[in-house]
Amino acid sequence: MQRQKSLIREARMSMSMARPRRLSEVGQTPSSAPDRDMVASQETEFIGAIDCGTTSCRFYIFDQWADVVAHHQIEFEQLHPQPGWHEHDPTIYTVEIDKCIAACLEQFESAGHTRDQLKGVGIATQRETTLLWDRETGEPLYNAVAWPDARNAANVRDLRARAEGTTFTTPDGPIVGEEGMRRITGLPLSTYFSATKWDWLKDNVESIKEARRKETLMMGTVDTWLVYQFTGAQNGGLHITDASNACRTLLYNLHKQDWCGELCDFFDMPREALPRVVSNSEVYGEFKKGHLLEGIPIAGLIGDQQAALVGNKCLTKGDAKQTYGTGCFMLFNTGTDIVKSTHGLVTTVGYQMGPNNPVHFALEGSVAVGGSSVTWLRDNLNLIDHPREAGQLAEQVPDTGGCYFVTGFGGLFAPYWDIRATGMIIGLSTFTTKHHIVRATLEATCFQTRAILDAMSKDVATSSPRLEDDKQLEKGPAGLKVLRVDGGMTGSDVTMQIQADILGIDVRRPEMRESTVLGAALLAGGALGLFGWNLSDPETLKKVNRLDVKTFSPTISEQEREWKYSGWTRAVDRARGWQTNSGHG
Numbered sequence: 001m002q003r004q005k006s007l008i009r010e011a012r013m014s015m016s017m018a019r020p021r022r023l024s025e026v027g028q029t030p031s032s033a034p035d036r037d038m039v040a041s042q043e044t045e046f047i048g049a050i051d052c053g054t055t056s057c058r059f060y061i062f063d064q065w066a067d068v069v070a071h072h073q074i075e076f077e078q079l080h081p082q083p084g085w086h087e088h089d090p091t092i093y094t095v096e097i098d099k100c101i102a103a104c105l106e107q108f109e110s111a112g113h114t115r116d117q118l119k120g121v122g123i124a125t126q127r128e129t130t131l132l133w134d135r136e137t138g139e140p141l142y143n144a145v146a147w148p149d150a151r152n153a154a155n156v157r158d159l160r161a162r163a164e165g166t167t168f169t170t171p172d173g174p175i176v177g178e179e180g181m182r183r184i185t186g187l188p189l190s191t192y193f194s195a196t197k198w199d200w201l202k203d204n205v206e207s208i209k210e211a212r213r214k215e216t217l218m219m220g221t222v223d224t225w226l227v228y229q230f231t232g233a234q235n236g237g238l239h240i241t242d243a244s245n246a247c248r249t250l251l252y253n254l255h256k257q258d259w260c261g262e263l264c265d266f267f268d269m270p271r272e273a274l275p276r277v278v279s280n281s282e283v284y285g286e287f288k289k290g291h292l293l294e295g296i297p298i299a300g301l302i303g304d305q306q307a308a309l310v311g312n313k314c315l316t317k318g319d320a321k322q323t324y325g326t327g328c329f330m331l332f333n334t335g336t337d338i339v340k341s342t343h344g345l346v347t348t349v350g351y352q353m354g355p356n357n358p359v360h361f362a363l364e365g366s367v368a369v370g371g372s373s374v375t376w377l378r379d380n381l382n383l384i385d386h387p388r389e390a391g392q393l394a395e396q397v398p399d400t401g402g403c404y405f406v407t408g409f410g411g412l413f414a415p416y417w418d419i420r421a422t423g424m425i426i427g428l429s430t431f432t433t434k435h436h437i438v439r440a441t442l443e444a445t446c447f448q449t450r451a452i453l454d455a456m457s458k459d460v461a462t463s464s465p466r467l468e469d470d471k472q473l474e475k476g477p478a479g480l481k482v483l484r485v486d487g488g489m490t491g492s493d494v495t496m497q498i499q500a501d502i503l504g505i506d507v508r509r510p511e512m513r514e515s516t517v518l519g520a521a522l523l524a525g526g527a528l529g530l531f532g533w534n535l536s537d538p539e540t541l542k543k544v545n546r547l548d549v550k551t552f553s554p555t556i557s558e559q560e561r562e563w564k565y566s567g568w569t570r571a572v573d574r575a576r577g578w579q580t581n582s583g584h585g
Helices: 002-013 034-042 089-110 153-163 179-186 195-206 206-214 220-229 261-265 302-311 371-378 389-396 434-462 493-503 514-529 558-575
Strands: 045-051 056-062 068-075 120-127 131-134 167-168 173-176 217-220 239-240 277-278 281-286 297-301 322-324 326-334 346-352 359-367 404-406 421-426 482-486 507-508 549-552
Touching: 034 549, 045 089, 045 514, 056 167, 056 514, 068 089, 089 220, 120 220, 120 302, 120 514, 131 206, 131 220, 131 549, 153 179, 153 195, 153 493, 167 179, 167 261, 173 179, 173 220, 173 297, 179 261, 195 206, 206 217, 217 220, 220 239, 220 297, 239 297, 261 297, 281 514, 297 302, 297 514, 302 326, 302 346, 302 359, 322 514, 326 434, 359 434, 371 404, 389 434, 389 493, 404 434, 404 558, 421 558, 434 493, 434 558, 482 493, 493 507, 493 549, 493 558
Parallel strands: 045 120, 120 297, 239 277, 322 482, 482 507
Antiparallel strands: 045 056, 056 068, 131 217, 167 173, 281 297, 322 326, 326 359, 346 359, 404 421, 507 549
């Protein structure tokens, strides 16, 4: 009780950061009700959602129209012990999430609602971030190694060499090397994925070696850790993960939809340390006794990018979305088809709407540095005081003056997959100002999105079965006429206009852009049978999130678009392969 009071006091101190309790207070219209305020007092059921991202966590409470009733967000500390290292203190996740929950409950109850009207909670999390803890104590054995961490580059080189002497059993028969792993998992060998982080941890952290010797080792991603903590930790806490997170570890067989014994052996991962894999929408358990949400069911669990796919209602084959967060991630829904990429993308689980429903898959392209490049302008170069200033500076110049910024701070992800690439600004002259550099920073994300969409177009055209022949797909790059977007960077009109110009298609931005947390809420609500939501039938979600949408259409010619993009590809060519072992780059 004392802890609850303390959390509520802390929440009250930061209430000035919270959103208004009702959308009508800021001039927004409700999703479907003609007068939101007239029905607000009659509502008796609500759904909550946690989003634990890379740099912040948040808690939302939604009503039946997916209108926001209460919301709170807190940034947490990023740890960079050495160049290329990126860690989090695992205990900070639940501490900060609990503060967000306390703030939301304060808002919720101030609006006249009661805690028992909150019927369930969904959880969305950053993916690939790797945690290890002890089964007996429930305590972490090391900091969480965050997904952008690249300390394991040497491990990846060694693993790749070892894979060349290993034969893997794939759906296409025995295949040697990294390609065999890709056929099983849909993923390349990269510093990005959890098993390569594990490969470094098991050899370099004594507490992990000891827990393994005692057979008390537990492994998971952030979703696993949160559910474990919220349901009791060492006192009966659940050890589970969902398929959308499991498939990002390099240990999961997409075709069998379970952990792969061959890959566990290859990475020397104890099978008993891995969590049980569950669907994205079912009742897993309840918040533990003494928690602010004691007794409330946890009913949705999903990786943040797949959550955004659901939150954008991209539930039909051929739908696609791009999330602009710390990194940027494009997902293209391929339905129940597992489409192998031959152009630098990854094949991933999209979602599974309950244990008895089929798994839907997606093609994904990941940009390692998105919004974090804007943060870098602020924290490292002091060019801006707030991220929103980036757009303000960029729109003061018509172009970058020939400047390109390849934001390969830790290598490049899709479709390049070059861990030796570096960050590089090229095309500088005496004409260049900070405005050009800031605009080039925004353009970098947009150019990388174009590279991913080009790769998707090629994969769609060559897929078997051929997705481009599917009548459900529109005609355009990868069958797209519109790209749906969400995330922090989409708040910049100039960035979204640049994106539309570089892609040559419309970019559609909803008013409510927190699609990740909305997706988690939809999954939990669907599992609990709330509001008539049935995520296997998108028609039941027609009234959800119907706020205004702004569309950005291309304003430049095809010739100019291709000229700009050719400059980007030249810049990337110069940035690739820069890092060597010589000490000179």
